[in-house]
Every structure is written in structure tokens, then in C-alpha cells.
Amino acid sequence: MDPTIWQTPTAYAELSRALQRRNAQLLATLACQHNPAPMRILDACCGTGSLLATLGDKAPGAHRVGIDVSPHMIAEARNRLYGEDCDLRVGDIMTHDEAASYDLVISNAALHWFSDNVEATVKQLARLLVPGGVLAVATAGLCDDAVAFDHALHEVLTGEAGESPFSRRRVTVIELQRAAGRAGLQPIDLFALTRHEVVDSESFVDWLCASGLDLGLGLSAHPRFVDAAKHRVRTRFGPLLRVGHWSSVGLFRNTAGVN
Numbered sequence: 510m511d512p513t514i515w516q517t518p519t520a521y522a523e524l525s526r527a528l529q530r531r532n533a534q535l536l537a538t539l540a541c542q543h544n545p546a547p548m549r550i551l552d553a554c555c556g557t558g559s560l561l562a563t564l565g566d567k568a569p570g571a572h573r574v575g576i577d578v579s580p581h582m583i584a585e586a587r588n589r590l591y592g593e594d595c596d597l598r599v600g601d602i603m604t605h606d607e608a609a610s611y612d613l614v615i616s617n618a619a620l621h622w623f624s625d626n627v628e629a630t631v632k633q634l635a636r637l638l639v640p641g642g643v644l645a646v647a648t649a650g651l652c653d654d655a656v657a658f659d660h661a662l663h664e665v666l667t668g669e670a671g672e673s674p675f676s677r678r679r680v681t682v683i684e685l686q687r688a689a690g691r692a693g694l695q696p697i698d699l700f701a702l703t704r705h706e707v708v709d710s711e712s713f714v715d716w717l718c719a720s721g722l723d724l725g726l727g728l729s730a731h732p733r734f735v736d737a738a739k740h741r742v743r744t745r746f747g748p749l750l751r752v753g754h755w756s757s758v759g760l761f762r763n764t765a766g767v768n
């Protein structure tokens with residue numbers, strides 16, 4: 510994944526506030542229920558650090574580490590978490606080498622960027638867990654409604670009917686479970702989550718650009734294209750757009766080496 514996609518962390522943080530933070534809150538709550546006092550937490554692909562901030566409240570005393578490949582996102586996370594017991598590093602999670610170091614590895618809204626090889630990604634995250642540790646992930650979920658939404662949006666943005674490249678990144682709960690099983694993890698909780706939200710259609714296009722979801726369209730590189738896309742989205746969906754968010758959520762435990 511090209512790290513330069515996430516070049517507008519302030520816009521991302523602002524626009525994802527409602528869209529993604531509720532998933533982050535839910536994930537952090539469930540993770541801490543299943544692992545009540547984690548000492549070391551890793552947020553894989555931490556972005557601007559909102560999940561790490563939530564974890565500061567839910568797991569006080571834990572040492573938190575956030576890794577993200579985008580220096581822009583890490584800079585924003587450092588601002589947000591200044592003075593907290595939080596180690597924020599620029600790096601590729603796939604080559605992160607701290608095997609068996611974390612009680613909790615958590616990741617929100619990021620695994621779909623690796624879904625061309627979800628098994629290798631889950632295996633890498635599992636490697637980082639201590640025996641008994643918990644992996645908690647929420648990622649873009651695959652279902653018929655999600656694909657229909659992606660395709661309708663893709664058609665409006667590009668002016669052409671065709672398969673949305675983003676749909677190919679989505680994973681089902683079963684795929685997540687299978688990947689975790691192959692990585693030696695046991696399921697604790699697995700579910701598909703659907704949220705609907707009414708958003709201003711122009712802000713939605715800004716969010717697409719800031720979150721890398723215009724992948725393959727090059728929206729963010731061409732401001733005039735962004736304006737045209739906003740016009741098309743507004744014309745097709747109106748000033749307020751009902752946006753669906755489909756997620757696959759899984760919590761798993763590393764039972765290897767646990768008696």
C-alpha cells in the first residue's frame with residue numbers, strides 16, 4: 510500500500526470522527542472485556558491515534574504502541590497523544606518484528622488494505638501476541654448490500670459501470686475466522702456489523718479522499734476531479750447521503766502455550 514495515500518490526517522481525523530470512531534469504541538470495549546488488564550497493547554495501522562486514545566481510558570496503565578506506515582498519520586497521532594505512555598512509530602506492520610510481545614493486538618479499519626493476503630496479515634498479527642493474548646480486528650465486511658453500495662458509488666465517481674476495486678478488499682467474517690484459525694488463534698467473538706449514517710455528500714467525498722478509499726481513481730491527486738465527483742454525488746444522491754458501513758469484526762485468543 511502506498512503510504513502517501515494518507516496525506517491529509519487532519520481531514521481524516523475530522524471526517525472519520527462519526528464514521529469510524531464508533532467501531533473503534535466498540536472494538537476497544539470488547540477487547541478489554543476479554544483481556545481486562547493488558548500490559549502491552551499494539552494498535553496495528555493506528556492512523557491518527559483515536560483507538561489508542563480510547564484504550565488509554567479503557568486500559569489505564571497499559572503501555573501502548575501504535576504503528577502506521579504513513580508518517581503524516583503518525584505525526585497527527587503524536588500530537589493527539591502527546592505526554593501519554595504511548596510509543597508511536599512509522600513502519601510497515603507486515604515487517605514489524607516484535608514476536609510474542611503484546612497482550613492485545615488491535616486494528617480498526619485497516620485490514621482491508623492487506624486483504625489480497627488476509628491470511629498472511631492475520632498470521633503476522635498473531636505472531637506479535639504473547640500466549641493467551643487477544644487479537645481484535647474490525648475491517649471492511651463483505652455482503653451483497655456492501656457490494657451494491659460500492660458499485661453504485663464507483664459508477665457515480667467514475668461515470669462508468671463496473672466492479673468497484675474496493676469491494677475486492679472486503680472480507681467476510683468466515684474468511685477472518687479461517688485466517689485466524691490458520692494462524693493458530695481460537696475465536697472468542699465474531700460478528701458482522703452494519704451501520705448506516707446520513708452524511709453531507711460533499712464531506713463524504715472529502716472523506717473518501719482522506720481515507721484512501723478513492724484507490725485506483727486518483728481523486729485526491731486531482732482537485733478538479735474532486736469537485737466534479739462532489740457534483741456527481743450530490744446530483745445522484747442529494748445533499749445528504751445515507752452511507753452504509755459493513756464491517757467484519759473478530760476477537761481471537763492465542764491459546765498456544767497456554768495450559
Ligand SMILES: C[S@@+](CC[C@H](N)C(=O)[O-])C[C@H]1O[C@@H](n2cnc3c(N)ncnc32)[C@H](O)[C@@H]1O
Binds near residue numbers: 579
Ligand atoms: C483507514 S485508516 C484506519 C486508521 C485507524 N486504525 C482508524 O481506525 O482510524 C488505514 C490506516 O492503515 C495504514 N496502513 C496501511 N498499510 C499499512 C502497513 N503496511 N503498515 C502499517 N500501516 C498501514 C494507513 O497509513 C492508514 O493510517
